[in-house]
Amino acid sequence: MKAATIRDVALRATVSVASVSRVLNGAGPVAEPTRRRVLEAVEALQYVPHSGARSLSTSKTNTVGVILPDLFGEFFSELIRGLDVAAREHGYHLIVSSSHDDADEASAAIRSMRGRVDGLIVLSPHMDAANLAASLAGRLPVLLMNGGATDAGRPSIVVDNHGGAVTAVKHLLDTGRTRIAHIAGPAGNLEAESRLAGYGEAMARAGLETTVVEGDFTQASGHRAAARLIADGQSLDGLFAGNDMMAVGALLAFQEAGLRCPEDIAVVGFDDVPIAGLVRPSLTTMRIRIAETGRSALKRLVGLIEANTGADVACDVVRPELVIRQSSGQAATPDRRAAANRAPTATGSSQLGEVRDV
């Protein structure tokens, strides 16, 4: 009991496969009676076109692949959400391939995409352009989002991690903090390194010393790193975490240690994942409109696919935007009545909207 093919339909409708194809694709002239008979047969046989076969014959899969390092945390899930809705809008399917911790794995994943997809979005913070190019046999449209240096000559979208980090640190300085530590992302990760560099630059410019502990972008690593900072007896009054998840981990560690945030120590994260607005104190962070970025990435890739000219080699840069919440001491608890269980904070409920708009 196998699935019906276009042949079965043709046979039952007593027409040729070509006619069936014409009817189904609305291409070419078809007489009304023929058309009717075909549709009847399709209905009777529950026929559904075999997209694999169609792809082979049209060299069009209507699918795009997404190469990711891993799927932990909210960043990537938000991104996928954005990609997915855009894909649907443009009539594309999405095939995801994650857990590529090094360049080799990512490279293998890219190769395995040949014949499955019409284009690729690559987020591999460990892979440079050269490495990537080598993985790319056959001219498959690729959009790079590997957060590295502007990989010249390839269409790409990068986040201004350096600039964002500088802004974050400046914000902490603006609130009067001077002993500011940084929890960095994993070494070798291009995004992590840019943010670290931005932190370093901003601190140097202010004539301040730096304190850096390495994490791996997970909440647990942020927790550990913060615990270490406390144990080291550092008298900190500010923390810039390499991403929100680590910042959240640090927040909890501070809380466990009896440190009040933002009174004792102010915290700023990076990414603005949905959870950032939901923790207490809510997290000041550098906002990347993640899902939105995903949408535009997919849209751009579709452009690359459909206008198969190599014209678009621009490097869009996404500039993160400072979102001030409670953790940096500038937003108040949005309580309306007595907030007996919370320490008073500086200002009124001016940031209520911001806290909610996640």
Added chain:
Amino acid sequence: MKAATIRDVALRATVSVASVSRVLNGAGPVAEPTRRRVLEAVEALQYVPHSGARSLSTSKTNTVGVILPDLFGEFFSELIRGLDVAAREHGYHLIVSSSHDDADEASAAIRSMRGRVDGLIVLSPHMDAANLAASLAGRLPVLLMNGGATDAGRPSIVVDNHGGAVTAVKHLLDTGRTRIAHIAGPAGNLEAESRLAGYGEAMARAGLETTVVEGDFTQASGHRAAARLIADGQSLDGLFAGNDMMAVGALLAFQEAGLRCPEDIAVVGFDDVPIAGLVRPSLTTMRIRIAETGRSALKRLVGLIEANTGADVACDVVRPELVIRQSSGQAATPDRRAAANRAPTATGSSQLGEVRDV
């Protein structure tokens, strides 16, 4: 400048395409010199097999499709993570198709999968078995996770939503709460309805009246629903939310209204998404090991695909497990030093591990 095909390789290595295929797939006998020449040609031409063509000829795509209602919230992203790692382990790719709000859309999505995948995992809380069967031309292995009644005759995994809801409400009763409201998921959603029914049953059994407000599983809807409950002047002391995201929304609404949780009102959620352990107060909830469930779902589907017998028609049931945290008043703030900014809670730090183990 097109990508090289197996023919190009054969030509360059002066062998037949069959030999190339044999070398690349390690199937059949190949003489060493032949083998070497083929590999050289592959290298020189940067040849990568076209998996679409391979699929057509082997009727094997090594891809599984996942049909989802949407991608909001952490539940689905956690699930996808579990599915993805398991897929990788088993040598499969994952193609996701989401945003299917009604049965028709889901049905169309399922059809569009023919020829792309070897099997399907369907999460469509709106689609019953009959509807699904109609969408399935050709016998494609399908694993159902639509949370509905045990769809007899089809392999499926269901969460014991009813039992979980009863447990959740019982827990609230155990802590001495009696005026317990429920924020339900969207009408028509099978999971939401089971949880609602469980709530109703547990309340009835305790001889208590019910209060239900409808939400849609989003954090915002939970916030709105809680606000409505407050505005209605209900003197509640307990809340069972249909899922964690709505519970988190409610938590914030209570906070804004000056209600203390758990002192004034205890809250229990459902799912145990990662965020549940990170909000404050941390959220008591019914734990579903989401990623783990995804892993086993994929594993089971692979079993269905590879042993193509219709033997497996069981309905695995996942029993949610109560995780007690701060929001139901039984777990303490895990502060070590002075916790001046927090109201005292009932017990010591006995639940510290549970709060952390997310």
Added chain:
DNA sequence: CTGTTAGCGCGTTCAA
């Protein structure tokens, strides 16, 4: 051990 050939299911010329 190796090459030839027939499909896999579909779109698409090109004649009729």
Added chain:
DNA sequence: TTGAACGCGCTAACAG
């Protein structure tokens, strides 16, 4: 307006 035949790139029989 229709149908026969070829090709997409590859695997798998079957000869040699």
